[in-house]
Amino acid sequence: MKRKCLLLAIAALTAFGCSFAQNRKALKINEVMVQNESSIVDEYGNRGAWIELYNSNFGPLEISSVYLTNDSTNKTLYPVPLGDERTKMGKRQMVIFFADADATKGTFHTSFTLEPGKDNWVGIYDADGLTLIDEVTIPASLPAGASYACVIDADGNETWEVRDGSTPTLYITPGGENTIRDTNRKVEDFAHYDPNGFGMAVMAMGIVFSALLLLCIAFKIISKIGATVSRQNKAKAQSKSESTAVTAKDVEHDSGEEIAAICMALYQHLNAHDTESTVLTINKVKRAYSPWNSKIYNLRQLPH
Amino acid sequence: MNDFLQGNLQRFWELTGFANCEIGNFVMLAVGLFFIWLAIKKNFEPMLLVPIGFGILIGNVPFNTTAGLEIGIYEEGSVLNILYDGVARGWYPPLIFLGIGAMTDFSALIANPKLMLIGAAAQFGIFGAYMVALAIGFAPDQAGAIAIIGGADGPTAIFLSSKLAPNLMGAIAVSAYSYMALVPVIQPPIMRLLTTKNERLIKMKPARAVSQNEKIIFPIVGMLLTCFVVPSGLPLLGMLFFGNLLRECGVTSRLAKTASNALTDIVTILLGLTVGCSTQASHFLTSQTIFIFFLGFMAFIIASTSGVLFVKLFNLVLPKAKKINPLIGNAGVSAVPMSARISNNLGLEYDPSNYLLMHAMGPNVAGVIGSAVAAGVLLGFLA
Incomplete structure (x- = not known):
């Protein structure tokens, strides 16, 4: 329905x-x-x-x-x-x-x-x-x-x-x-009133900064809301499980490395096996680097 | 009979490249071969320089333009002309942006939104080059089209030049991609020159984990905010953020995969090849091209400089614990991910434990957004 x-x-x-x-x-x-x-x-x-x-x-x-x-x-x-x-x-x-x-x-x-x-x-x-x-x-x-x-x-x-x-x-x-x-009147006006381009630079940089500043402020707010929601959810889960979980303050500061380490430990614990899946091939598999197929876009890379 | 055969052979000879070649064709063929060599031997942007280089070869094979063979890229109805439509009318670049959006992880930027301002500061390369172009004597619309090279974003440069100065598009595209390939050569000396040893050793805190919801909200809010400010950037920004939403929403993985792989590859091939073809000697070998290459170089230097200097200025108002390593300032130009890798490599050179890659990816992707916004601004002011 x-x-x-x-x-x-x-x-x-x-x-x-x-x-x-x-x-x-x-x-x-x-x-x-x-x-x-x-x-x-x-x-x-x-x-x-x-x-x-x-x-x-x-x-x-x-x-x-x-x-x-x-x-x-x-x-x-x-x-x-x-x-x-x-x-x-x-x-x-x-x-x-x-x-x-x-x-x-x-x-x-x-x-x-x-x-x-x-x-x-x-x-x-x-x-x-x-x-x-x-x-x-x-x-x-x-x-x-x-x-x-x-x-x-x-x-x-x-x-x-x-x-x-x-x-x-x-x-x-x-x-x-x-x-x-x-003729293009806009172009003529810029050529006449702003012959050295200073006005264009100031206006355009102002607009570019404003657009990205707006985005920056929006995401500051969104991340604050996200952190609050995350804290509340964590607190709820904590009260349910009555476990000695991490405090809400810690959650906010969980870094990517800590989460990755926890995920890896869980993965190894739950999926422990001796043989990795492999593919045998006689083809050369080396791939030349290019930004268009770079792994950096697909994987969140963190320092070892 | 003899005359008939001789006449036909004579006409055939007149159609061959040997009978129609000029010195300019050979110069451009050499440029095309140089690009292919750079791509294959030096591994400089091979995905772009191989199609562009080969396109230059195709575009500069001389032929009799008065024979009505409909083979040249500028002859209406020819196959190359049809493929060139995506460049001339500017619909290849937004498709590339769709792929870039589907490939890009904006987490670094979402985790640390203030890095967006570095991406904005680096766009001064565009407007600095605009002023220099005006001083040289270019008209404002041509100056805008050339200056966008400073955004270090090939598709954006092609998109804007197709609208503002179609006659300069070939030179602008080749210049933009050439300098993007040369980012590892251009940027490090500027970064070293503008930073002190202590600044290069600044260690930044690891970025926080970003939730899935934030990643989903980002392209939606990002598109709405930036496009409300600069609606003329809609084709590029709309497609960029749409691609990113496909990637992050979690329910359109097939579409995201197609956009980031097959679609991007197809459009890259067509874009690179036809841009290369468009550099016919008669259109390309002019004094303006030399100026365009000079201005492109200037734009890259100004963009990298302004990015690094902005971080240094920004650090003056930031608390000690939140200082930003100025080596990531160069990443504000949107040569993704090349300039971020340079930040990382330079950081490691001075401190082997200082990994700056993820921090540099923030301004790097902000640079993509910033250059698209800048292109929208120029389009709005000058088109």
């Missing part, structure tokens, strides 16, 4: 974990265009409003059965259909949905459209139809042919900006990153 309960608990925990694994919080609305004048065309050659979604995760993300909507009172307006291979987004990838109010055209055509000249709210809801994953309101002032894009600034904050393609930093990028990075 106990075993069954344990198995059930494990199954429940696994299911609980799986429910988190399906979390699609990494899905973001990345760029939206309401009036498409010269941007991309769909597979039918039409230009229409489009919504770009972005998988900000570093793993793949399945987006089938999430809902896209432009009506906060109707959260399940357009369900992304099941059974389309293309709804499995790769890491850090984008997909484009055409908001042309004609879902019969395919998976990436929503059943609603975006209206120019007024605020357009767009939201993504999770498969339960209740959990809001991401939302954005595209301002009515968005010019025709311009997109409304999410950019991440130097401090990692998300901001939305109007992009009309007039400058290299304002390119409209359907299906691509909104911010093009050609």
